Amino acid sequence: MLLKDEQVLLIHDFKTKFLWGIRLRFGIILASIIVYFLGISGQVGLLPMVKLLLFVIAYNCCAFLLSFLKKQYKLWEIITIISICQLFDLLAVTLLIYFTGWLESPYWFLYLVLIIVSGFGIFSRYSKIVFIIALFSAFFYLGLMLAAYFAVIPVYGPQFSLPPTELLHSIINRAVFTVISFFLFAGTIYYFSQALTENQQSLVKKNLQLLATLEELKEIDRLKDEFVATASHELRTPLAVIRENTSMLHDGIAGAVSEQQTKLLDSATNNIDRLAAILDNLLNIAKIQSRSLELKRSETNIGQMAEKAISLLQGLAIEKKIVIKKEIMPKATIWIDQDQILRVFINLIDNAIKYTNLGGLVEVKVALEEKGIVCQVKDNGIGIKAEDLPRVFERFVRFNRAVEMSKRGSGLGLSICKGIIEMHGGKISVESREGGGTTFTFTLPKVETNG
């Protein structure tokens, strides 16, 4: 009938649910007393009502005391207690119907209440309980009808002045209607409680599946981090050796070098630096992707970051006779990661300079608005083709014209920028026309800081 687990749960839940049941009964008693005194229930003898109320109060108090008697009840004890309470409930309802005019009593609906409650009560895990209660309700009700008809018990309330056969017909009609409604009701409750349980079970299953997947993903992420750390180390060490060797040769520490040799070694050193930069970028991408790059935010004057980037790249601009125009709001401060945003500026302005012809113009704008900071890096360079625009923030993507323009570039810069901006909760977008320059715009929202 009930699985082992369910039995354990039932024993565990018993006290709480039992006490709720008692509270519910007391509530109903209170309600019925009020109803009675408001005169709604019609002609009812006072004495029988009082007796009934006393009966109900009595067995509820017993039940209440019983719940404190033992710490934990065994299963059969629980079943016995609940069954007795249930029977007393049925009896109480039947008596109420009896005292309020049996056939014409409006209180038969209380059987339905008992059916509903059984569906959600202690035995709700055994979903067929509703049918059992419906059955018992039918027995009690029919029992009452027959007892009254055959005058086995004195009849309260209005006397029915109908000939016996007609009375019998009335009773049968009533009884059939009422008993059918018991079972219809029980059936509905049963159906819905089954559906509910199924839903819950499938939800629990899905949750477990999700948890398992989450654990797997976490493990993969950890492995990836380990791999990145190891690979990083394995790549950096030989790079360091090569760089220093080359550098020392270049600096003449291993002997005099000719001018030609110096040039070659220079080139070698520069390229090693490029490799190191790409390695750094790769690491950053990996970190941003796995969200292990933590932002170290501080109150930053973002205009200063833009200025810093511009001054770092000034040399490159001068080489190409490119003018950098600044429109930077002086007191634009915002809670951001300084180094990361500096990196974004460097990337964007470097791109602007790279992809603009000699004598071109690069504009850098920083403005503080209601919602946050809005920055723009605009150039009048070679621009981006319309069909290429959607792919501009993808990793390792460099368009042909970009490669023709400058050999430098790993195709990672913009995807890093996008990652950093989005980690700050901002957005980055691009507008461009082939041959008509490019404009990158990014926003950084204001962050609510405590204090």
Add this chain to the structure above:
Amino acid sequence: MVENGKKILIVEDEPEIANVLKMRLEANNYQILLAEDGVEGLNKARTEKPDLIVLDIRLPKLDGFKVSRMLKFDEKYAKIPIIMLTARVQQADVEQGMDAGANAYMTKPYKAEDLLAKIKELIGS
């Protein structure tokens, strides 16, 4: 070659890196001591009392963070400046390095001029 009387202890397990470091620093008139693992590094630091230590993090027997902490929390050796020179570049590593008392944290591959400038800043040339 005229030595300037400053002793630098290099604690690095990769011999190639140790050698290029030695070559570079000797070319700048520093006297060089080498150690191949954390324990040897710690011992040499205590016995030889170098003027500066260039310390890798990934070391056998005892890692660089521990070596740094053990020296910095001992007042006899706390004054010796430590430059951590390492391939580990995660933010967490840098912070750990600073927590362990490193005076500077440099990553490989390093630019010789940066390293030399830092050393000069810490102990003169």
